Amino acid sequence: MEPNEGIIYEYVWIVIVAAIVAGLAASLAYYGIALDLNPACNATPIDVDKVLQEFKPGVKELGPGIYQVDILAGQFFWNPNKIVLKDPVRVEFRITSKDVVHGFEIVGTSVNVMVIPGYIAEFSWEPPKNAEGRYLIICHEYCGIGHQEMKAELIIERTNTLLDGADIDALEVTGGDIGKITEPTYIEFEGVISG
Amino acid sequence: MRLDEDLFAKITVVFSFIIMAVGGLFGLVQALNRVPFLEMPGLLEVSDANYYRILTCHGVCLAVAIPIYWITGLAAFLSPRILKVGLDKRLLGLSLAMMLLGGVMATIVILAGKANVLYTFYAPMKAHPGFYWGAALLILGSWVFIAAFVKQYLQWRRQNPGVGTPIAIYGLLATFIVWIEATTPIVITVLKDFIPMSMFGKHVDVLETRTWFWFFGHALVYFWLLPVVTMWYYLIPKKLGVPLFSESMAKVAFILFILASTPVGLHHQFTDPGLAPEYKYMHTVLTLIVASPSMLTGFNILATMERAGRAKGGNGLLGWLAKQPWKDPVYLGLVVSMIIFGVGGITGIINASYQLNMVVHNTAWVPGHFHMTVGNMVVIGYTATTYAMLADLFKRKLISKTTAYSHILLWSIGLFIFSLAYYYVGLHGAPRRTSNIEYGGLLPQSWVFPMEISAIGAILMFAGGVFAVYTVLGSLLFGKSRGVQIPGFSIGNPHPEATTFNPLLENLKFWVIFAALLIIVAYIFPFYEIFSRGLSTVPPVATGLG
Numbered sequence A: 001m002e003p004n005e006g007i008i009y010e011y012v013w014i015v016i017v018a019a020i021v022a023g024l025a026a027s028l029a030y031y032g033i034a035l036d037l038n039p040a041c042n043a044t045p046i047d048v049d050k051v052l053q054e055f056k057p058g059v060k061e062l063g064p065g066i067y068q069v070d071i072l073a074g075q076f077f078w079n080p081n082k083i084v085l086k087d088p089v090r091v092e093f094r095i096t097s098k099d100v101v102h103g104f105e106i107v108g109t110s111v112n113v114m115v116i117p118g119y120i121a122e123f124s125w126e127p128p129k130n131a132e133g134r135y136l137i138i139c140h141e142y143c144g145i146g147h148q149e150m151k152a153e154l155i156i157e158r159t160n161t162l163l164d165g166a167d168i169d170a171l172e173v174t175g176g177d178i179g180k181i182t183e184p185t186y187i188e189f190e191g192v193i194s195g
Numbered sequence B: 001m002r003l004d005e006d007l008f009a010k011i012t013v014v015f016s017f018i019i020m021a022v023g024g025l026f027g028l029v030q031a032l033n034r035v036p037f038l039e040m041p042g043l044l045e046v047s048d049a050n051y052y053r054i055l056t057c058h059g060v061c062l063a064v065a066i067p068i069y070w071i072t073g074l075a076a077f078l079s080p081r082i083l084k085v086g087l088d089k090r091l092l093g094l095s096l097a098m099m100l101l102g103g104v105m106a107t108i109v110i111l112a113g114k115a116n117v118l119y120t121f122y123a124p125m126k127a128h129p130g131f132y133w134g135a136a137l138l139i140l141g142s143w144v145f146i147a148a149f150v151k152q153y154l155q156w157r158r159q160n161p162g163v164g165t166p167i168a169i170y171g172l173l174a175t176f177i178v179w180i181e182a183t184t185p186i187v188i189t190v191l192k193d194f195i196p197m198s199m200f201g202k203h204v205d206v207l208e209t210r211t212w213f214w215f216f217g218h219a220l221v222y223f224w225l226l227p228v229v230t231m232w233y234y235l236i237p238k239k240l241g242v243p244l245f246s247e248s249m250a251k252v253a254f255i256l257f258i259l260a261s262t263p264v265g266l267h268h269q270f271t272d273p274g275l276a277p278e279y280k281y282m283h284t285v286l287t288l289i290v291a292s293p294s295m296l297t298g299f300n301i302l303a304t305m306e307r308a309g310r311a312k313g314g315n316g317l318l319g320w321l322a323k324q325p326w327k328d329p330v331y332l333g334l335v336v337s338m339i340i341f342g343v344g345g346i347t348g349i350i351n352a353s354y355q356l357n358m359v360v361h362n363t364a365w366v367p368g369h370f371h372m373t374v375g376n377m378v379v380i381g382y383t384a385t386t387y388a389m390l391a392d393l394f395k396r397k398l399i400s401k402t403t404a405y406s407h408i409l410l411w412s413i414g415l416f417i418f419s420l421a422y423y424y425v426g427l428h429g430a431p432r433r434t435s436n437i438e439y440g441g442l443l444p445q446s447w448v449f450p451m452e453i454s455a456i457g458a459i460l461m462f463a464g465g466v467f468a469v470y471t472v473l474g475s476l477l478f479g480k481s482r483g484v485q486i487p488g489f490s491i492g493n494p495h496p497e498a499t500t501f502n503p504l505l506e507n508l509k510f511w512v513i514f515a516a517l518l519i520i521v522a523y524i525f526p527f528y529e530i531f532s533r534g535l536s537t538v539p540p541v542a543t544g545l546g
């Protein structure tokens, strides 16, 4: 075979590769612009030394189904660590850290955001209409020796529930049967200097 | 004994495999400890503190130290043989001293538990200053090596005007250019932020330091891969005795790597607050572009293999596959590493796909992905290439073909099991970088079974790694008298050295300037956003037990 025989396939393949790249880029742009699906969120700077005074964690109902949830992260807790939302349509999250980087993830949803000290991460989430029951919230960025213990619970209640009480403990739609969290879990670890 | 190129290569290559043995053991311990509700016998059970200590070591040693040592070793071995020009001995000595000192220093600090910060060392966690100084020394040592390499190349270029750069040298040059692009930002932030933070308690802006880190982090990935890509282009045609299907396509691929491997770091920060979606999207597009040279490479190598197979009488749609020299462990390893990399690369496109990233970011999906890419390249690509170095560099036989096959087979099967399991739990939200994922029993049941399966994969991977280390070190120790002679680099074989001179492809200065401009365009906006908003600095936080 001559060295240059088949060189036409090279050009064909280059065109295919370019088409794949352009196709992917275009579809991601479509989701971003037309459907307003962007992973990004705003950040408002906050003085980390004053975060404990200025930042008030908690859940507020701004309107019917519209919630504002302010969460403070720290080694090794989420505060609040139990969030109850009734018929949520939109949730405005504001999350910050008092010490190191943490990662806010609601297991089984697309909520996934880095929590960076010095900044309040602000984003909103529209839970799927069928979202109901208990969700596990974890920390997905290494933040120190107790990182694997950092957890919280989100409970979505529906007026027209599709679940009966027994289902809530063994839930599939929510990404797993995550039992019950009772007391706030602030964990102390020996030998760790935090904050 | 005077330090020459070969001695340099021997030291760094042997060092890499010693590190691989330690790092692989830690990998196994991690994988077993993460299985929910699994009780393990004494030594294999580690406390949380020790988990993060060995995880830091695993990341730093396998993903940063091995590539630096092994790649400089490969270049020191290969480039004088191809170019017939030596490397500056004084620079070689200086670089070796800096790299060994830096690597050993950082490792000691990590093993002493003074740097439980993982290989990403995100501020404001702080480690002992020895960790940052060690890392900086290691990287600066590699720069000294690159200075020697570039000096050698320019000397060759002056002596050989109008000759095309041999593909192996072209690939190594691309590797080192990417490494300089990658490490410049990390050196800046380590010197300006991390060392002052750790020594004098300087307050730093976390979003800014994260952006510097990932400015480095993705190009680091290409530094890992490019030498193996170079060996696909160089050794596969040699083993087959045919020219590369298209040398200019190979050079175009390397140029695309030079251009697009760095201005893409925001794809690791899609979920970071405070970086505008427009910039993240720009980095997404550049990431998709940097996927294209891998697709060109796959085509080029497969076409080379097909051409050779058909010339040997392999007919029909796939008959040429039967005519490949599979029995040569070097050839087998290189082709297997390419197949696995293809699978890992596709999952990389998923990570990079902007919105989809929210589903997988920081989940177990990610280690599933990078063991198929970098883990595979190191354990199969680097190791198979080292088998080929035995004949030329070490003047040794291969201790046993069976152990070499076992290495490739066990590691590949184990890797597929491990990674598929991690992909699966990752899609179900299981995190990475955790000493366990039980959450006091609150974990979703869907995580448990795949994690158990992943442990089986990890055991097989570890076994494959043991065979790899045994085959290399065993050949060095006993391969003088025992073992089988396997073909080495066949430096004299004309394929694929015959090169044509294409002025545009040879003008690397032009492409480096182009790359620098792209990097500036890609990073000036995010940095402007961070600085114009006003930095929000925070004090350091100690971790670990020290």
Ligand code: HEM
Pocket (backbone or CB within 6 Å): B023, B024, B025, B026, B027, B028, B030, B031, B034, B055, B056, B058, B059, B062, B063, B118, B119, B120, B367, B370, B371, B374, B375, B376, B378, B379, B431, B432, B433, B434, B435, B458, B459, B461, B462, B465
């Ligand atoms: C015996 C083979 C190996 C096994 C069983 C193994 C296992 C693991 C596991 C289970 C993790 C996840 C830990 C966690 O997220 O908590 C991990 C992380 C990692 N592995 Fe491996 N690994 C092996 C070999 C390698 C190799 C050869 C490389 C690269 C050359 C590598 C690079 C990494 C890196 C960069 C991380 C991430 C560390 C971090 O998140 O900070 N591994 N490994």
Ligand SMILES: [Cu+2]
Pocket (backbone or CB within 6 Å): A102, A103, A139, A140, A141, A142, A143, A144, A147, A148, A150
């Ligand atoms: Cu954490």
Ligand SMILES: [Cu+2]
Pocket (backbone or CB within 6 Å): B217, B218, B221, B267, B268
């Ligand atoms: Cu990347």
